[in-house]
Amino acid sequence: MPYDVSAVRAAYPALADGYAYLDGAAGTQVPETVIEAIAGAYRRGIGNVGGTFPASHRSDGIVAECRAAVADLAGGHPDGVILGPNMTTLTYRLAYALSRGWRAGDEVVLSRLDHDANVRPWVQVAERTGAGVRWAEVDLATGELGVAQYDTLIGPRTRLVAVTAASNVLGTRPDVPAITARARAAGAVSYVDGVHASAHGPTDAAALGADFYATSAYKWSGPHVGAVVADPDRLAGLLPDKLASASDEVPGRFETGTSPFADFAGVVAAVDHLAGLDPTATGTRRQRLLTSLAAAEAYELELFAVLLDGLAAMPWVTLYGKPARRTATAYFTVAGRSPREVSGHLAGRRVNVWDGHNYAWEVTAALGIRSAGSAVRAGLVHYNDRADVDRLLAGVAELADRSPADRAPEHRGRPAPGDAG
Structure with a gap:
Protein backbone atom coordinates (compact mmCIF):
# COMPACT_ATOMS: atom_id res chain seq x y z
CA MET A 1 0.00 0.00 0.00
CA PRO A 2 1.18 3.61 -0.55
CA TYR A 3 2.99 5.34 2.30
CA ASP A 4 0.29 7.08 4.35
CA VAL A 5 1.94 10.34 5.40
CA SER A 6 -1.36 11.75 6.68
CA ALA A 7 -1.62 8.94 9.22
CA VAL A 8 2.01 9.45 10.20
CA ARG A 9 1.55 13.19 10.67
CA ALA A 10 -1.50 12.64 12.85
CA ALA A 11 0.74 10.99 15.43
CA TYR A 12 2.74 14.22 15.96
CA PRO A 13 1.01 16.89 18.07
CA ALA A 14 3.56 19.61 17.22
CA LEU A 15 2.70 19.46 13.53
CA ALA A 16 -0.71 20.95 14.27
CA ASP A 17 0.81 24.42 14.72
CA GLY A 18 0.73 25.11 10.99
CA TYR A 19 4.49 25.28 10.43
CA ALA A 20 6.40 23.30 7.81
CA TYR A 21 9.01 21.48 9.88
CA LEU A 22 11.87 21.14 7.40
CA ASP A 23 14.45 21.33 10.20
CA GLY A 24 14.42 17.60 10.93
CA ALA A 25 18.13 17.21 10.17
CA ALA A 26 18.78 19.17 13.36
CA GLY A 27 16.18 17.30 15.39
CA THR A 28 12.74 15.84 14.81
CA GLN A 29 9.41 16.32 16.52
CA VAL A 30 8.11 13.44 18.62
CA PRO A 31 4.88 11.43 18.35
CA GLU A 32 2.27 11.30 21.11
CA THR A 33 3.40 7.78 22.07
CA LEU A 274 9.33 3.77 13.53
CA ALA A 275 8.62 0.05 13.30
CA GLY A 276 4.97 0.88 12.63
CA LEU A 277 5.45 3.45 9.85
CA ASP A 278 4.40 0.75 7.39
CA PRO A 279 1.28 -0.85 8.91
CA THR A 280 1.72 -3.88 6.66
CA ALA A 281 5.13 -4.71 8.14
CA THR A 282 5.28 -8.05 9.95
CA GLY A 283 7.69 -10.14 11.99
CA THR A 284 10.00 -9.13 14.80
CA ARG A 285 10.51 -5.50 15.69
CA ARG A 286 13.82 -5.59 13.81
CA GLN A 287 12.09 -6.95 10.70
CA ARG A 288 9.31 -4.37 10.96
CA LEU A 289 11.90 -1.61 11.32
CA LEU A 290 13.66 -2.71 8.15
CA THR A 291 10.39 -2.76 6.21
CA SER A 292 9.02 0.49 7.62
CA LEU A 293 12.22 2.51 7.29
CA ALA A 294 12.68 1.30 3.70
CA ALA A 295 9.14 2.51 2.92
CA ALA A 296 9.81 5.84 4.63
CA GLU A 297 13.08 6.30 2.74
CA ALA A 298 11.39 5.65 -0.61
CA TYR A 299 8.68 8.17 0.26
CA GLU A 300 11.20 10.81 1.40
CA LEU A 301 13.29 10.50 -1.74
CA GLU A 302 10.25 10.75 -4.03
CA LEU A 303 9.16 13.93 -2.25
CA PHE A 304 12.72 15.22 -2.19
CA ALA A 305 12.90 14.99 -5.97
CA VAL A 306 10.14 17.63 -6.08
CA LEU A 307 12.03 19.88 -3.65
CA LEU A 308 15.34 19.44 -5.46
CA ASP A 309 13.89 20.00 -8.92
CA GLY A 310 12.07 23.09 -7.67
CA LEU A 311 15.22 24.64 -6.20
CA ALA A 312 17.33 23.67 -9.23
CA ALA A 313 14.87 25.49 -11.51
CA MET A 314 15.54 28.79 -9.73
CA PRO A 315 18.61 30.50 -11.25
CA TRP A 316 19.15 32.54 -8.10
CA VAL A 317 19.65 29.38 -6.01
CA THR A 318 22.96 27.52 -5.70
CA LEU A 319 22.71 23.90 -4.54
CA TYR A 320 25.71 22.19 -2.93
CA GLY A 321 26.42 18.56 -3.63
CA LYS A 322 24.81 16.13 -6.05
CA PRO A 323 25.83 12.73 -4.71
CA ALA A 324 24.51 9.57 -6.32
CA ARG A 325 23.26 8.17 -3.00
CA ARG A 326 21.89 10.65 -0.54
CA THR A 327 19.37 11.45 2.13
CA ALA A 328 16.57 13.93 1.49
CA THR A 329 18.69 16.89 2.57
CA ALA A 330 19.24 20.08 0.53
CA TYR A 331 21.94 22.67 1.22
CA PHE A 332 21.69 25.90 -0.76
CA THR A 333 22.28 29.63 -0.96
CA VAL A 334 20.25 32.40 -2.55
CA ALA A 335 22.01 35.07 -4.60
CA GLY A 336 22.24 38.42 -2.83
CA ARG A 337 20.86 37.07 0.45
CA SER A 338 22.75 35.80 3.46
CA PRO A 339 21.72 32.33 4.74
CA ARG A 340 20.34 33.98 7.87
CA GLU A 341 18.19 36.32 5.77
CA VAL A 342 16.83 33.37 3.82
CA SER A 343 15.97 31.33 6.91
CA GLY A 344 14.41 34.42 8.48
CA HIS A 345 12.29 35.07 5.42
CA LEU A 346 11.11 31.46 5.42
CA ALA A 347 10.36 31.60 9.15
CA GLY A 348 8.06 34.50 8.36
CA ARG A 349 6.28 32.14 5.94
CA ARG A 350 5.98 29.51 8.70
CA VAL A 351 8.73 27.31 7.27
CA ASN A 352 11.41 26.03 9.63
CA VAL A 353 14.88 25.60 8.13
CA TRP A 354 18.40 25.97 9.48
CA ASP A 355 21.14 28.26 8.29
CA GLY A 356 24.84 28.04 9.09
CA HIS A 357 27.53 25.38 9.15
CA ASN A 358 25.43 22.91 11.18
CA TYR A 359 28.71 21.61 12.65
CA ALA A 360 29.82 20.42 9.21
CA TRP A 361 32.91 22.47 9.98
CA GLU A 362 35.38 20.98 7.52
CA VAL A 363 33.24 20.69 4.42
CA THR A 364 31.78 24.20 4.72
CA ALA A 365 35.33 25.55 4.90
CA ALA A 366 36.36 23.44 1.90
CA LEU A 367 33.39 24.78 -0.06
CA GLY A 368 34.51 28.33 0.79
CA ILE A 369 31.17 29.33 2.29
CA ARG A 370 31.69 29.12 6.04
CA SER A 371 32.94 32.68 6.52
CA ALA A 372 29.82 34.02 4.78
CA GLY A 373 27.37 32.12 6.97
CA SER A 374 27.60 28.82 5.04
CA ALA A 375 24.19 27.92 3.58
CA VAL A 376 20.54 27.08 4.22
CA ARG A 377 19.54 23.51 5.01
CA ALA A 378 16.12 22.02 4.34
CA GLY A 379 15.69 18.37 5.21
CA LEU A 380 12.78 15.98 4.81
CA VAL A 381 11.88 13.27 7.29
CA HIS A 382 9.11 10.70 7.30
CA TYR A 383 6.38 13.13 8.45
CA ASN A 384 6.91 15.90 5.87
CA ASP A 385 4.42 16.24 3.04
CA ARG A 386 3.99 17.96 -0.31
CA ALA A 387 2.47 21.04 1.32
CA ASP A 388 5.69 21.52 3.33
CA VAL A 389 7.76 21.37 0.14
CA ASP A 390 5.46 23.67 -1.81
CA ARG A 391 5.60 26.27 0.95
CA LEU A 392 9.40 26.20 1.00
CA LEU A 393 9.62 26.56 -2.77
CA ALA A 394 7.14 29.43 -2.76
CA GLY A 395 9.13 31.21 -0.06
CA VAL A 396 12.42 30.84 -1.89
CA ALA A 397 10.79 31.93 -5.15
CA GLU A 398 9.75 35.19 -3.48
CA LEU A 399 13.40 36.02 -2.83
CA ALA A 400 14.11 36.47 -6.53
CA ASP A 401 12.20 39.75 -6.56
CA ARG A 402 12.97 41.17 -3.16
CA SER A 403 15.35 44.09 -2.89
CA PRO A 404 17.71 44.50 0.11
CA ALA A 405 15.37 47.17 1.52
CA ASP A 406 12.62 44.54 1.83
CA ARG A 407 14.65 42.29 4.10
CA ALA A 408 13.39 41.90 7.65
CA PRO A 409 16.01 43.41 10.02
CA GLU A 410 14.92 41.18 12.93
CA HIS A 411 16.38 38.19 11.10
CA ARG A 412 19.87 39.60 10.70
CA GLY A 413 22.61 38.45 13.00
CA ARG A 414 25.03 35.71 13.70
CA PRO A 415 23.91 32.37 12.25
CA ALA A 416 23.02 29.75 14.82
CA PRO A 417 24.93 26.52 14.22
CA GLY A 418 22.19 23.96 14.88
CA ASP A 419 22.57 20.20 14.72
CA ALA A 420 24.83 19.65 17.74
CA GLY A 421 25.12 15.90 17.31
Whole structure:
Protein backbone atom coordinates (compact mmCIF):
# COMPACT_ATOMS: atom_id res chain seq x y z
CA MET A 1 0.00 0.00 0.00
CA PRO A 2 1.18 3.61 -0.55
CA TYR A 3 2.99 5.34 2.30
CA ASP A 4 0.29 7.08 4.35
CA VAL A 5 1.94 10.34 5.40
CA SER A 6 -1.36 11.75 6.68
CA ALA A 7 -1.62 8.94 9.22
CA VAL A 8 2.01 9.45 10.20
CA ARG A 9 1.55 13.19 10.67
CA ALA A 10 -1.50 12.64 12.85
CA ALA A 11 0.74 10.99 15.43
CA TYR A 12 2.74 14.22 15.96
CA PRO A 13 1.01 16.89 18.07
CA ALA A 14 3.56 19.61 17.22
CA LEU A 15 2.70 19.46 13.53
CA ALA A 16 -0.71 20.95 14.27
CA ASP A 17 0.81 24.42 14.72
CA GLY A 18 0.73 25.11 10.99
CA TYR A 19 4.49 25.28 10.43
CA ALA A 20 6.40 23.30 7.81
CA TYR A 21 9.01 21.48 9.88
CA LEU A 22 11.87 21.14 7.40
CA ASP A 23 14.45 21.33 10.20
CA GLY A 24 14.42 17.60 10.93
CA ALA A 25 18.13 17.21 10.17
CA ALA A 26 18.78 19.17 13.36
CA GLY A 27 16.18 17.30 15.39
CA THR A 28 12.74 15.84 14.81
CA GLN A 29 9.41 16.32 16.52
CA VAL A 30 8.11 13.44 18.62
CA PRO A 31 4.88 11.43 18.35
CA GLU A 32 2.27 11.30 21.11
CA THR A 33 3.40 7.78 22.07
CA VAL A 34 6.86 9.09 22.96
CA ILE A 35 5.42 11.93 25.03
CA GLU A 36 3.16 9.49 26.85
CA ALA A 37 5.95 6.99 27.44
CA ILE A 38 8.10 9.64 29.12
CA ALA A 39 5.21 10.99 31.16
CA GLY A 40 4.07 7.47 32.01
CA ALA A 41 7.46 6.54 33.42
CA TYR A 42 7.27 9.50 35.77
CA ARG A 43 3.65 8.76 36.68
CA ARG A 44 4.41 5.15 37.62
CA GLY A 45 7.45 6.17 39.65
CA ILE A 46 11.10 5.48 38.87
CA GLY A 47 14.20 5.30 41.01
CA ASN A 48 17.87 4.82 40.44
CA VAL A 49 18.90 1.40 39.17
CA GLY A 50 20.11 -1.51 41.27
CA GLY A 51 17.73 -1.12 44.21
CA THR A 52 15.45 -3.61 45.92
CA PHE A 53 12.17 -1.72 45.50
CA PRO A 54 9.66 -1.56 42.61
CA ALA A 55 10.53 1.95 41.36
CA SER A 56 14.16 0.89 40.97
CA HIS A 57 13.13 -2.32 39.25
CA ARG A 58 11.11 -0.28 36.78
CA SER A 59 14.20 1.74 35.90
CA ASP A 60 16.21 -1.47 35.49
CA GLY A 61 13.59 -2.68 33.03
CA ILE A 62 13.50 0.60 31.12
CA VAL A 63 17.29 0.55 30.63
CA ALA A 64 17.17 -3.03 29.34
CA GLU A 65 14.28 -2.21 27.00
CA CYS A 66 16.10 0.86 25.69
CA ARG A 67 19.24 -1.13 24.89
CA ALA A 68 17.15 -3.75 23.10
CA ALA A 69 15.28 -1.10 21.09
CA VAL A 70 18.46 0.66 19.92
CA ALA A 71 20.00 -2.71 19.07
CA ASP A 72 16.97 -3.52 16.92
CA LEU A 73 17.22 -0.16 15.16
CA ALA A 74 20.94 -0.42 14.40
CA GLY A 75 21.29 -4.17 14.02
CA GLY A 76 23.42 -4.76 17.12
CA HIS A 77 23.35 -6.63 20.41
CA PRO A 78 21.72 -5.05 23.48
CA ASP A 79 24.80 -5.78 25.59
CA GLY A 80 26.83 -3.60 23.21
CA VAL A 81 24.59 -0.51 23.40
CA ILE A 82 26.12 2.40 25.32
CA LEU A 83 23.61 5.09 26.28
CA GLY A 84 24.38 8.72 27.04
CA PRO A 85 23.26 12.32 26.65
CA ASN A 86 24.26 12.66 22.98
CA MET A 87 26.60 11.32 20.32
CA THR A 88 29.20 14.04 20.87
CA THR A 89 29.62 13.26 24.57
CA LEU A 90 29.82 9.52 23.93
CA THR A 91 32.34 9.97 21.13
CA TYR A 92 34.61 12.03 23.36
CA ARG A 93 34.29 9.34 26.02
CA LEU A 94 35.20 6.57 23.59
CA ALA A 95 37.98 8.61 21.99
CA TYR A 96 39.79 8.70 25.33
CA ALA A 97 39.29 4.97 25.85
CA LEU A 98 40.30 3.92 22.33
CA SER A 99 43.41 6.13 22.26
CA ARG A 100 44.97 4.82 25.49
CA GLY A 101 47.48 2.72 23.58
CA TRP A 102 48.24 5.15 20.76
CA ARG A 103 51.81 6.31 20.31
CA ALA A 104 53.72 8.88 18.27
CA GLY A 105 53.72 7.73 14.65
CA ASP A 106 50.28 6.11 14.86
CA GLU A 107 47.63 7.60 12.59
CA VAL A 108 43.91 8.29 12.39
CA VAL A 109 42.04 8.79 9.13
CA LEU A 110 39.24 11.34 9.17
CA SER A 111 36.89 12.74 6.56
CA ARG A 112 36.19 16.35 5.60
CA LEU A 113 32.58 15.27 4.99
CA ASP A 114 31.86 14.52 8.63
CA HIS A 115 30.02 16.39 11.35
CA ASP A 116 32.61 17.85 13.72
CA ALA A 117 31.55 15.41 16.44
CA ASN A 118 33.25 12.66 14.43
CA VAL A 119 36.28 14.84 13.75
CA ARG A 120 37.33 17.01 16.68
CA PRO A 121 37.43 14.29 19.37
CA TRP A 122 39.85 12.28 17.21
CA VAL A 123 41.95 15.31 16.27
CA GLN A 124 42.31 16.22 19.94
CA VAL A 125 43.25 12.76 21.19
CA ALA A 126 45.69 12.46 18.28
CA GLU A 127 47.36 15.68 19.41
CA ARG A 128 47.63 14.38 22.97
CA THR A 129 49.11 11.03 21.95
CA GLY A 130 51.37 12.23 19.15
CA ALA A 131 49.39 10.39 16.49
CA GLY A 132 49.10 11.85 13.01
CA VAL A 133 45.88 12.83 11.25
CA ARG A 134 45.23 12.02 7.61
CA TRP A 135 42.28 13.47 5.72
CA ALA A 136 39.89 11.99 3.17
CA GLU A 137 38.77 14.82 0.90
CA VAL A 138 35.35 15.54 -0.59
CA ASP A 139 34.74 16.08 -4.28
CA LEU A 140 33.34 19.59 -3.96
CA ALA A 141 31.44 19.44 -7.25
CA THR A 142 29.50 16.28 -6.39
CA GLY A 143 29.76 16.01 -2.61
CA GLU A 144 31.08 12.46 -2.94
CA LEU A 145 33.68 10.94 -0.62
CA GLY A 146 35.81 8.86 -2.96
CA VAL A 147 36.76 5.38 -1.75
CA ALA A 148 39.96 5.00 -3.76
CA GLN A 149 41.78 7.64 -1.72
CA TYR A 150 41.59 5.36 1.32
CA ASP A 151 44.01 2.95 -0.37
CA THR A 152 46.79 5.46 0.25
CA LEU A 153 45.41 7.02 3.44
CA ILE A 154 45.17 3.79 5.43
CA GLY A 155 48.42 2.09 6.33
CA PRO A 156 50.08 -0.17 8.89
CA ARG A 157 50.10 2.58 11.54
CA THR A 158 46.42 3.46 11.12
CA ARG A 159 44.62 2.95 14.42
CA LEU A 160 41.19 4.35 13.61
CA VAL A 161 39.11 5.38 10.61
CA ALA A 162 36.18 7.71 11.33
CA VAL A 163 33.55 8.23 8.66
CA THR A 164 29.94 9.31 8.40
CA ALA A 165 27.16 7.10 7.10
CA ALA A 166 25.48 10.23 5.71
CA SER A 167 26.45 13.91 5.57
CA ASN A 168 24.19 16.10 7.67
CA VAL A 169 24.38 18.96 5.12
CA LEU A 170 25.03 17.48 1.67
CA GLY A 171 23.11 14.25 2.32
CA THR A 172 25.94 12.18 0.82
CA ARG A 173 25.89 8.48 1.69
CA PRO A 174 29.49 7.31 1.24
CA ASP A 175 30.36 3.70 0.45
CA VAL A 176 30.98 2.94 4.12
CA PRO A 177 31.39 -0.85 3.73
CA ALA A 178 34.20 -0.32 1.21
CA ILE A 179 35.95 2.13 3.55
CA THR A 180 35.60 0.00 6.67
CA ALA A 181 36.81 -3.08 4.76
CA ARG A 182 40.06 -1.25 4.05
CA ALA A 183 40.32 -0.27 7.70
CA ARG A 184 39.72 -3.84 8.84
CA ALA A 185 42.35 -5.19 6.45
CA ALA A 186 44.89 -2.85 8.07
CA GLY A 187 43.84 -3.82 11.59
CA ALA A 188 42.24 -0.43 12.27
CA VAL A 189 39.02 0.33 14.12
CA SER A 190 36.08 1.91 12.26
CA TYR A 191 33.93 4.53 14.00
CA VAL A 192 30.83 5.32 11.95
CA ASP A 193 28.66 8.36 12.64
CA GLY A 194 25.11 7.27 11.94
CA VAL A 195 23.36 10.24 13.52
CA HIS A 196 22.03 11.62 10.26
CA ALA A 197 21.74 8.30 8.45
CA SER A 198 19.67 6.43 11.03
CA ALA A 199 16.62 8.62 10.44
CA HIS A 200 16.57 8.08 6.70
CA GLY A 201 16.45 4.36 6.06
CA PRO A 202 17.21 0.92 7.46
CA THR A 203 20.47 0.51 9.38
CA ASP A 204 22.69 -2.56 9.62
CA ALA A 205 25.83 -1.66 11.55
CA ALA A 206 27.40 -5.06 10.83
CA ALA A 207 26.84 -4.73 7.08
CA LEU A 208 28.42 -1.27 7.25
CA GLY A 209 31.47 -2.84 8.88
CA ALA A 210 31.19 -0.44 11.81
CA ASP A 211 33.13 -1.45 14.90
CA PHE A 212 31.34 1.46 16.59
CA TYR A 213 28.08 2.91 15.28
CA ALA A 214 26.85 6.17 16.83
CA THR A 215 23.30 7.50 16.69
CA SER A 216 21.01 10.01 18.44
CA ALA A 217 17.34 9.37 19.17
CA TYR A 218 16.29 12.99 18.75
CA LYS A 219 17.05 12.65 15.03
CA TRP A 220 14.50 9.83 14.70
CA SER A 221 11.49 11.01 16.71
CA GLY A 222 12.88 10.30 20.16
CA PRO A 223 14.12 12.36 23.10
CA HIS A 224 17.63 13.76 23.53
CA VAL A 225 19.50 10.50 24.10
CA GLY A 226 22.62 9.32 22.29
CA ALA A 227 23.85 5.77 21.77
CA VAL A 228 26.89 3.94 20.46
CA VAL A 229 26.52 0.34 19.32
CA ALA A 230 29.50 -2.04 19.37
CA ASP A 231 30.40 -5.69 19.88
CA PRO A 232 30.24 -6.37 23.64
CA ASP A 233 33.53 -8.27 23.41
CA ARG A 234 35.24 -5.23 21.92
CA LEU A 235 33.87 -3.04 24.70
CA ALA A 236 35.19 -5.50 27.28
CA GLY A 237 38.73 -4.68 26.16
CA LEU A 238 38.34 -0.92 26.71
CA LEU A 239 38.88 0.86 30.00
CA PRO A 240 37.12 4.23 30.12
CA ASP A 241 37.66 6.82 32.82
CA LYS A 242 35.03 6.30 35.50
CA LEU A 243 34.38 6.58 39.19
CA ALA A 244 36.05 3.93 41.35
CA SER A 245 32.65 3.11 42.82
CA ALA A 246 30.90 2.78 39.45
CA SER A 247 30.07 -0.53 37.83
CA ASP A 248 32.75 -2.42 35.90
CA GLU A 249 30.11 -4.14 33.78
CA VAL A 250 29.84 -3.64 30.00
CA PRO A 251 28.23 -1.49 28.71
CA GLY A 252 27.41 0.28 31.98
CA ARG A 253 31.00 1.26 32.71
CA PHE A 254 30.89 3.67 29.78
CA GLU A 255 27.83 5.47 31.19
CA THR A 256 28.80 8.09 33.75
CA GLY A 257 26.35 9.53 36.25
CA THR A 258 22.65 8.89 36.70
CA SER A 259 20.76 8.27 33.48
CA PRO A 260 17.50 9.93 32.31
CA PHE A 261 15.38 6.81 32.75
CA ALA A 262 12.11 8.39 31.62
CA ASP A 263 13.77 9.56 28.40
CA PHE A 264 14.98 6.00 27.84
CA ALA A 265 11.32 4.93 27.93
CA GLY A 266 10.75 7.53 25.21
CA VAL A 267 13.49 5.98 23.09
CA VAL A 268 11.71 2.61 23.24
CA ALA A 269 8.47 4.26 22.15
CA ALA A 270 10.25 6.05 19.29
CA VAL A 271 11.68 2.79 17.95
CA ASP A 272 8.26 1.14 18.21
CA HIS A 273 6.79 4.10 16.33
CA LEU A 274 9.33 3.77 13.53
CA ALA A 275 8.62 0.05 13.30
CA GLY A 276 4.97 0.88 12.63
CA LEU A 277 5.45 3.45 9.85
CA ASP A 278 4.40 0.75 7.39
CA PRO A 279 1.28 -0.85 8.91
CA THR A 280 1.72 -3.88 6.66
CA ALA A 281 5.13 -4.71 8.14
CA THR A 282 5.28 -8.05 9.95
CA GLY A 283 7.69 -10.14 11.99
CA THR A 284 10.00 -9.13 14.80
CA ARG A 285 10.51 -5.50 15.69
CA ARG A 286 13.82 -5.59 13.81
CA GLN A 287 12.09 -6.95 10.70
CA ARG A 288 9.31 -4.37 10.96
CA LEU A 289 11.90 -1.61 11.32
CA LEU A 290 13.66 -2.71 8.15
CA THR A 291 10.39 -2.76 6.21
CA SER A 292 9.02 0.49 7.62
CA LEU A 293 12.22 2.51 7.29
CA ALA A 294 12.68 1.30 3.70
CA ALA A 295 9.14 2.51 2.92
CA ALA A 296 9.81 5.84 4.63
CA GLU A 297 13.08 6.30 2.74
CA ALA A 298 11.39 5.65 -0.61
CA TYR A 299 8.68 8.17 0.26
CA GLU A 300 11.20 10.81 1.40
CA LEU A 301 13.29 10.50 -1.74
CA GLU A 302 10.25 10.75 -4.03
CA LEU A 303 9.16 13.93 -2.25
CA PHE A 304 12.72 15.22 -2.19
CA ALA A 305 12.90 14.99 -5.97
CA VAL A 306 10.14 17.63 -6.08
CA LEU A 307 12.03 19.88 -3.65
CA LEU A 308 15.34 19.44 -5.46
CA ASP A 309 13.89 20.00 -8.92
CA GLY A 310 12.07 23.09 -7.67
CA LEU A 311 15.22 24.64 -6.20
CA ALA A 312 17.33 23.67 -9.23
CA ALA A 313 14.87 25.49 -11.51
CA MET A 314 15.54 28.79 -9.73
CA PRO A 315 18.61 30.50 -11.25
CA TRP A 316 19.15 32.54 -8.10
CA VAL A 317 19.65 29.38 -6.01
CA THR A 318 22.96 27.52 -5.70
CA LEU A 319 22.71 23.90 -4.54
CA TYR A 320 25.71 22.19 -2.93
CA GLY A 321 26.42 18.56 -3.63
CA LYS A 322 24.81 16.13 -6.05
CA PRO A 323 25.83 12.73 -4.71
CA ALA A 324 24.51 9.57 -6.32
CA ARG A 325 23.26 8.17 -3.00
CA ARG A 326 21.89 10.65 -0.54
CA THR A 327 19.37 11.45 2.13
CA ALA A 328 16.57 13.93 1.49
CA THR A 329 18.69 16.89 2.57
CA ALA A 330 19.24 20.08 0.53
CA TYR A 331 21.94 22.67 1.22
CA PHE A 332 21.69 25.90 -0.76
CA THR A 333 22.28 29.63 -0.96
CA VAL A 334 20.25 32.40 -2.55
CA ALA A 335 22.01 35.07 -4.60
CA GLY A 336 22.24 38.42 -2.83
CA ARG A 337 20.86 37.07 0.45
CA SER A 338 22.75 35.80 3.46
CA PRO A 339 21.72 32.33 4.74
CA ARG A 340 20.34 33.98 7.87
CA GLU A 341 18.19 36.32 5.77
CA VAL A 342 16.83 33.37 3.82
CA SER A 343 15.97 31.33 6.91
CA GLY A 344 14.41 34.42 8.48
CA HIS A 345 12.29 35.07 5.42
CA LEU A 346 11.11 31.46 5.42
CA ALA A 347 10.36 31.60 9.15
CA GLY A 348 8.06 34.50 8.36
CA ARG A 349 6.28 32.14 5.94
CA ARG A 350 5.98 29.51 8.70
CA VAL A 351 8.73 27.31 7.27
CA ASN A 352 11.41 26.03 9.63
CA VAL A 353 14.88 25.60 8.13
CA TRP A 354 18.40 25.97 9.48
CA ASP A 355 21.14 28.26 8.29
CA GLY A 356 24.84 28.04 9.09
CA HIS A 357 27.53 25.38 9.15
CA ASN A 358 25.43 22.91 11.18
CA TYR A 359 28.71 21.61 12.65
CA ALA A 360 29.82 20.42 9.21
CA TRP A 361 32.91 22.47 9.98
CA GLU A 362 35.38 20.98 7.52
CA VAL A 363 33.24 20.69 4.42
CA THR A 364 31.78 24.20 4.72
CA ALA A 365 35.33 25.55 4.90
CA ALA A 366 36.36 23.44 1.90
CA LEU A 367 33.39 24.78 -0.06
CA GLY A 368 34.51 28.33 0.79
CA ILE A 369 31.17 29.33 2.29
CA ARG A 370 31.69 29.12 6.04
CA SER A 371 32.94 32.68 6.52
CA ALA A 372 29.82 34.02 4.78
CA GLY A 373 27.37 32.12 6.97
CA SER A 374 27.60 28.82 5.04
CA ALA A 375 24.19 27.92 3.58
CA VAL A 376 20.54 27.08 4.22
CA ARG A 377 19.54 23.51 5.01
CA ALA A 378 16.12 22.02 4.34
CA GLY A 379 15.69 18.37 5.21
CA LEU A 380 12.78 15.98 4.81
CA VAL A 381 11.88 13.27 7.29
CA HIS A 382 9.11 10.70 7.30
CA TYR A 383 6.38 13.13 8.45
CA ASN A 384 6.91 15.90 5.87
CA ASP A 385 4.42 16.24 3.04
CA ARG A 386 3.99 17.96 -0.31
CA ALA A 387 2.47 21.04 1.32
CA ASP A 388 5.69 21.52 3.33
CA VAL A 389 7.76 21.37 0.14
CA ASP A 390 5.46 23.67 -1.81
CA ARG A 391 5.60 26.27 0.95
CA LEU A 392 9.40 26.20 1.00
CA LEU A 393 9.62 26.56 -2.77
CA ALA A 394 7.14 29.43 -2.76
CA GLY A 395 9.13 31.21 -0.06
CA VAL A 396 12.42 30.84 -1.89
CA ALA A 397 10.79 31.93 -5.15
CA GLU A 398 9.75 35.19 -3.48
CA LEU A 399 13.40 36.02 -2.83
CA ALA A 400 14.11 36.47 -6.53
CA ASP A 401 12.20 39.75 -6.56
CA ARG A 402 12.97 41.17 -3.16
CA SER A 403 15.35 44.09 -2.89
CA PRO A 404 17.71 44.50 0.11
CA ALA A 405 15.37 47.17 1.52
CA ASP A 406 12.62 44.54 1.83
CA ARG A 407 14.65 42.29 4.10
CA ALA A 408 13.39 41.90 7.65
CA PRO A 409 16.01 43.41 10.02
CA GLU A 410 14.92 41.18 12.93
CA HIS A 411 16.38 38.19 11.10
CA ARG A 412 19.87 39.60 10.70
CA GLY A 413 22.61 38.45 13.00
CA ARG A 414 25.03 35.71 13.70
CA PRO A 415 23.91 32.37 12.25
CA ALA A 416 23.02 29.75 14.82
CA PRO A 417 24.93 26.52 14.22
CA GLY A 418 22.19 23.96 14.88
CA ASP A 419 22.57 20.20 14.72
CA ALA A 420 24.83 19.65 17.74
CA GLY A 421 25.12 15.90 17.31
